[in-house]
Amino acid sequence: MQDKPIILKVLDIVSILLLGVSTYLALVFAPTELVMGAVQRVFYFHIGTAWTALLGFLLAAVFSVIFLISKDLKWDRYQVAAIEVSLVFFLITIVLGSIWARPAWNTWWTWDPRLTTAAVTELIYIAYFMLRQGIDDPDRRARFGAVYALVGGLSAPITFFAIRLFRTIHPVVIGGGNADAQGAFAMTGDMKVAFFFALFTFTVIFVDLFWNRIRLGDLQEKVEQLKLKVTL
Amino acid sequence: MTENIKRATKEIVRSGRKGNFFKAVSAVVWKDLQAEFRSRELFSAMLVFSLLIILIFNFALELDIKTRQSVTAGVLWATFAFAGTLGLNRSMAIEKDRGCLDGLLLAPVDRSAIYFGKVISNLAFMLIVEIIVLPIYSVLYNINLFQPGLLLVILLGSIGYVGVGTLLAAMSVQTRTRDILLPILLFPVVIPVLLAAVKASNGFLTGAEFSEILLPINLLITYDIIFIALAFMVFDSVVEE
Amino acid sequence: MLFLQNTPDTSGYMIAGYAISFIVMALYVASMAMRSRNLNQDLSTLEEMDQAAGQQKIKAEKDAPKTVTKTNGKK
Numbered sequence: 001m002q003d004k005p006i007i008l009k010v011l012d013i014v015s016i017l018l019l020g021v022s023t024y025l026a027l028v029f030a031p032t033e034l035v036m037g038a039v040q041r042v043f044y045f046h047i048g049t050a051w052t053a054l055l056g057f058l059l060a061a062v063f064s065v066i067f068l069i070s071k072d073l074k075w076d077r078y079q080v081a082a083i084e085v086s087l088v089f090f091l092i093t094i095v096l097g098s099i100w101a102r103p104a105w106n107t108w109w110t111w112d113p114r115l116t117t118a119a120v121t122e123l124i125y126i127a128y129f130m131l132r133q134g135i136d137d138p139d140r141r142a143r144f145g146a147v148y149a150l151v152g153g154l155s156a157p158i159t160f161f162a163i164r165l166f167r168t169i170h171p172v173v174i175g176g177g178n179a180d181a182q183g184a185f186a187m188t189g190d191m192k193v194a195f196f197f198a199l200f201t202f203t204v205i206f207v208d209l210f211w212n213r214i215r216l217g218d219l220q221e222k223v224e225q226l227k228l229k230v231t232l
Numbered sequence: 233m234t235e236n237i238k239r240a241t242k243e244i245v246r247s248g249r250k251g252n253f254f255k256a257v258s259a260v261v262w263k264d265l266q267a268e269f270r271s272r273e274l275f276s277a278m279l280v281f282s283l284l285i286i287l288i289f290n291f292a293l294e295l296d297i298k299t300r301q302s303v304t305a306g307v308l309w310a311t312f313a314f315a316g317t318l319g320l321n322r323s324m325a326i327e328k329d330r331g332c333l334d335g336l337l338l339a340p341v342d343r344s345a346i347y348f349g350k351v352i353s354n355l356a357f358m359l360i361v362e363i364i365v366l367p368i369y370s371v372l373y374n375i376n377l378f379q380p381g382l383l384l385v386i387l388l389g390s391i392g393y394v395g396v397g398t399l400l401a402a403m404s405v406q407t408r409t410r411d412i413l414l415p416i417l418l419f420p421v422v423i424p425v426l427l428a429a430v431k432a433s434n435g436f437l438t439g440a441e442f443s444e445i446l447l448p449i450n451l452l453i454t455y456d457i458i459f460i461a462l463a464f465m466v467f468d469s470v471v472e473e
Numbered sequence: 474m475l476f477l478q479n480t481p482d483t484s485g486y487m488i489a490g491y492a493i494s495f496i497v498m499a500l501y502v503a504s505m506a507m508r509s510r511n512l513n514q515d516l517s518t519l520e521e522m523d524q525a526a527g528q529q530k531i532k533a534e535k536d537a538p539k540t541v542t543k544t545n546g547k548k
Contacts, residue, residue, distance in 0.1 A: 023491070032480060039483035042490035049494075068469055088501045092494050099490045103483040123420040130416055134407030143469045144403045148417065150466065151396065154458065155421040162424040162451055166431045209501070216505055219512045226519040230526060 008211055015201075015208040022048075022194070022201040030194040039103050044194050046096040048202035049089040050118075056086030056206060057121065061153030064146040076142035077221065079149060080132075081213035085206060087125050094118050113163040120159050124152035138224070256341045260349025263332075264323070265356065274322050278361045282315040286369060300373055305433035308369065308377075309426055312362060312386075313393070317415045319357050320397045323350065324405040337471060347398065347467040351460070355394045362386055381436035381445065388452040389429035395456060396422055399463040402470045428452045 026044040033040035060082040067075035097115050098108050109115065128148050135141040187195060268274055289307045293299070326332070327350075336346050366386075370377045397418055404413040428448035435445035 027487075027491070034480055037481045037483040039486040039490070041487050042494075045491070045494050068466065085501075088497060092497050095493050095497075096490050099486050099493075103481065103486050120420050120423055127416045127420060130409070131403065131407065131413060134404075134409040134413060136408075140406070143472075144406075147399070147403065147466045147470055150462065151399070151421055151459070154462065155424060158424045158451075158455060158458075159427070162427045165451070166427055166448060205498075209505075212505060216509055216512070219509065219516070223512050223515050223519065226516065226523060230519055230522045 004215070008208075008215075011204070011208045011211070015205045018201040018204055022198050025194040025197050030191045031188060033191075036100075036104055039100060042096045042100055044198040045202075046093055046100065047195065048198035049096070050093040051199060052202045052206040053086040053090035053093060056082045056089065056210075057125070057153055057156070060086070060149045064150040064153070067142060067146045073138065073142055073221075076145060077214060077217035079145060081210050081217055083125050083128060083149065085209045085213055087122065087129075088209075089202070089206065090118060090122050090125075094122060111167070113160055113167065116163055117156060117160040121152075121156045124156060128152065253342060253345050256339075256345035257349045257352070260336070260346055261352045261356075264349070264353035267326070268353075268357065274319055274326075274357055275360065277322065278315045278319045278357065279364055281318055282311050282361055282365045283368065285311045285314055286365070286372070290372075300375065301438065302434070304369075304373065304375055304377075304437060305430045308365075308433065309389070309430050311365065312358070312390070313419070313422070313426060315361060316358055316390075316393055316397060317418065319361070320354060320394070320401040320418075321405070321411045321414050323354050323357070324398075324401040325410070328405050343468045343471055344464045346471065347402075347463060350402075351394055351398045351463075354398055355390060358390050358394055359387070362390065375437070377437075379436050382433055385429055385432040385436065385449065385452070388449065388456060389425050392425040392452060392456045392459065393422055395460040395463060396425075399459075399467060399470065402467070424451065424455050428455070 022044070026041050030041065030044070032038060060079045063075045063079040063082065067073075067079065094115070097118065101110050101115075102108050128145060131148055132141050132145050135144060286307065289310070293303060293307070327336075337343075366377045369375070397414070400417045400421070401414050404410060404417060407413055428451040432445050432448040432452065434440075435448070
């Protein structure tokens with residue numbers, strides 16, 4: 001296998017460093033929020049992973065279109081990489097959202113538009129991989145994956161707006177607090193620093209993981225082709 | 233029976249050659265309706281399944297007179313969603329098993345004619361089942377479900393459901409996991425339809441303000457247009473060999 | 474706005490949140506590393522097989538031309 005390009009090795013290290021700094025900013029530098037206490041700090045990672053994952057899913061939909069037009073399988077490998085990394089990030093988003101909800105509203109889950117749409121979206125992309133798993137022909141697998149990533153990518157935002165418009169949220173709250181408020185708090189200057197830095201950090205980490213995953217896909221492709229050659 | 237299908241497929245090829253899109257579509261629809269009229273396998277399975285689901289809901293939820301009102305829309309749409317997958321799965325599986333799909337693909341017909349034909353026939357089956365389920369539910373729970381508004385919502389919702397479902401079923405039937413995969417693919421993606429349909433149905437059943445109901449109906453129409461347009465554009469990629 | 478005198482101690486949740494984040498990311502990186510290692514092993518095995526097959530081919534070609542020249546010679 002080709003050696004890792006130096007840029008990627010550097011990016012690996014930079015990602016880890018940024019993660020460290022971001023953690024420090026989030027845990028130590030940023031002030032403690034008055035109403036919720038320490039748990040509010042998960043917010044920085046929650047939004048960091050959320051935004052990058054959403055962009056990742058959007059990117060995947062773009063790759064769908066490019067692949068369906070160009071028929072070049074490399075766009076399929078890019079799509080798989082984007083969706084896989086986004087899936088992992090979004091899982092973190094959902095779990096952190098749930099962890100935030102518990103002390104804030106005394107419930108592990110709220111059926112508010114964002115969290116609900118997140119769960120639906122996660123299921124869509126899990127279904128994406130289940131679809132791919134059931135297909136052996138690489139070309140068909142790529143085509144079907146592209147179609148479903150498009151369908152899913154279009155449907156998720158519509159789901160979000162639909163829930164926002166129609167769902168009268170009955171607060172599934174036993175303790176105090178209004179589910180609609182969604183734990184709103186005003187961000188002070190230091191919080192904003194931690195917030196934006198986390199966004200930046202997770203973008204870098206996403207690019208790093210994305211690139212690594214693409215290389216993995218390329219390696220997989222190489223192995224598949226060699227397998228075919230050797231068994232013929 | 234295969235004779236009829238062969239005849240129908242020839243008809244589709246002929247109309248495709250003449251370059252008449254609508255003729256091809258109606259040939260596909262007619263083939264499906266004819267086949268179903270003879271065997272009634274899809275239709276009976278969907279109908280019985282629907283009734284059983286309603287039965288299950290009766291035990292699953294406390295449908296006393298008060299809750300019945302608020303829960304009817306949801307129960308109906310859950311029923312339609314589950315029975316719908318049955319119909320979609322079977323409809324596509326029949327195509328594949330009888331080799332009709334291959335026959336259709338050989339025809340110089342624009343692939344989307346096949347898509348529209350399947351959507352219309354799947355929609356027809358789903359609507360027929362729904363039309364029968366409605367009075368039965370009305371009788372069982374003493375609710376009048378024959379309101380024009382509700383019928384409109386059922387039409388729009390079914391169109392969206394079948395529009396996306398046909399596309400996804402065409403894919404899932406070509407995988408190893410076949411039947412099991414369709415609900416997994418379909419349900420997360422069709423949630424806006426269920427959401428809007430339930431909201432609108434509820435609105436009509438509880439006599440809400442029309443302005444409130446207009447919003448979900450708009451969403452249904454928007455969804456239907458977006459996804460049928462999308463399916464029209466990508467269906468080629470799904471059935472090419 | 475309620476004036477809270479005590480900020481609740483929710484640090485347990487915070488720790489859980491950060492722990493999960495790191496663990497999930499670490500697991501994903503580990504998964505990629507393992508897959509990469511397996512694929513590299515497969516690749517070297519396959520490359521060996523490919524080389525062996527290539528050498529067999531060369532051997533076969535060496536044996537074949539003898540029969541051809543024989544018939545040519547007879548003509």
